[in-house]
Amino acid sequence: MRVRRSGAVRGVAAGLLAAVLTLAGCAAPAPERPATGEIQGLLDRHARALLDRDEAGYLAGLDPALAPAARTEFDRLAKIPLGGWSYRVTGVDRTGEGRATARAELGYRIKGYDSGPATTERVLDLTERDGRWYVTGDRAAEGAPQQLWQQGEVTAATGRRSLVLGVGQSAERLREIATAADRAVPAVGDAWHGNWAGRVVVLVPASIEAMGRLLGGPAASYRGIAAVTTGRTGGGPTAPADRVIVNPDAYAVLGSFGRQLVLTHETTHVATRAQTTGATPVWLSEGFADWVAYRGTERTAAQAAPELHRAVQAGDLPAELPDDRAFAFGSDAEALARAYEGGWLACELIANRWGEAKLAAFYRAVGAHPARDGAVEKALRDVLDTTPEQFTADWRAYLTERLGQGLSGGSGSDGS
Incomplete structure (x- = not known):
């Protein structure tokens, strides 16, 4: 509670108390300086190095214990045509002397497909050494989805109007999905004359369990659902990018008509997202x-x-x-x-x-x-x-x- 003080006596008493506390060495400690700006700068450099394919720069701000996993992620992301990668620090909590936990929004764009970034929430643990901050831990925020490249080696199939990224899938299967997605885009464009990219990104995880992790939910919720489209409704052109996520188990049992139906349905969600x-x-x-x-x-x-x-x-x-x-x-x-x-x-x-x-x-x-x-x-x-x-x-x-x-x-x- 903040109490307003008034009157000369109270002012003198407060001054005497402060003097006594100072002489006794009991002055209130100065608050630790906020680390938000420094951590944001660290993450900006980390993101720039990834886009520049500068592995040494990408690892520079990380604790050495994170280097093996970071190198793996760096290599997997090389298969994805990134047009943007950024962090936005949304909060920092001091957890001890020279230690902090930061919450950040990670946004990434795929070149030629995304007008806005796909986003997810991350939690980063950091340690300060010799005046510099280093990331010692990086994990998804509670309830946030996993990313495809965190599930394994990524394989890509590029269509005329689609990009299909898969883990644990054959190149033939990914090419077949890209062909169906290429047919879906003009079919949707013929029925919906709206302002959308006219392209679609499809993710194909290795299993329904992996699909659940990409969506941040239990796999059982998606059993029998051949595909799901992510994305935030009503965000307009700046809304997070959509991803069509295929359930490899349910999709595999469909015939050619059913597969085409599924991808056209999901592509319609991508096209109409801004008006939904x-x-x-x-x-x-x-x-x-x-x-x-x-x-x-x-x-x-x-x-x-x-x-x-x-x-x-x-x-x-x-x-x-x-x-x-x-x-x-x-x-x-x-x-x-x-x-x-x-x-x-x-x-x-x-x-x-x-x-x-x-x-x-x-x-x-x-x-x-x-x-x-x-x-x-x-x-x-x-x-x-x-x-x-x-x-x-x-x-x-x-x-x-x-x-x-x-x-x-x-x-x-x-x-x-």
Whole structure:
């Protein structure tokens, strides 16, 4: 608590007390000078050396015990065409005499692919010796994801519109993914006329467990999910760069159509990222990505939405559009499939009834709203001239129309 003192007597008493403390050698110690600027300078030099491929400079600010691991990381990063690498110190805690722990945001850009950096949080332990700081420990912050190059030797496959980076994957598999990603980019560009890079970076870890570490979550959450796109919604052109992360186990069991569908879906998320905000419901973002992926294919509704098809035929017509909770990873697989399928058919309804341009305008209008509350309602009114109640009724009727007839077109598998 800070106490305001006033009056001459108190002033004299305070002065006498200070004099006594000084004479007795009990003066309060001066606070240690902050190390933030010096640590930031150290990390700036470290980053510059990496970009310049200066190994000696890269190791100069590290404790010798870190040198073997740092050399390995330096060599692995040589396989990645880096266009930027930087640290931003966000906090420093003194942990003892000449010791500190710093928190920093690491940002890196891949040349020719990223308009903004991909970011992650790091925690660094430091020691001061002879007036200079040295890094003695470097680890991911709690909950922060691991990076691909920390999982093993990186192999790269460069496509015309894609860069695929893998660990523990054959060059043939990475080239096949790059080919599919190259097809996905123009398919997305034909459906979404937005300002995006028109290129995609795909990461392929060695296992689903490694995928979980790249995403900072348990592997079980992604079992059966063929790919996930990272990135921060609503950040505009300065938002952290997106990465499509492939689940090698689930992706491997898909046929050529399913693999192409997955990469087109995820590339749509990359393209629409700047217009996808906290106001955008998941049914719209996931439904739009599926709509783009299925657009122009010959899949019937029964084939593309097998779980919802079965539910509708059994008389279990959804009462309302799926809420965000229905899309949670690790939830019931059949319920999750129905949520995706319901979102896709909602977007297909808009494209078929109001037109593809109106669907894109609706997506943008929802994302441009300042909050989730009222976003869909306003866009339905302003763009489609309808209400939530009427749209829900139209969607339910559309499900019946598209899925209520007898089975046609096979089993509905996308893995052919």
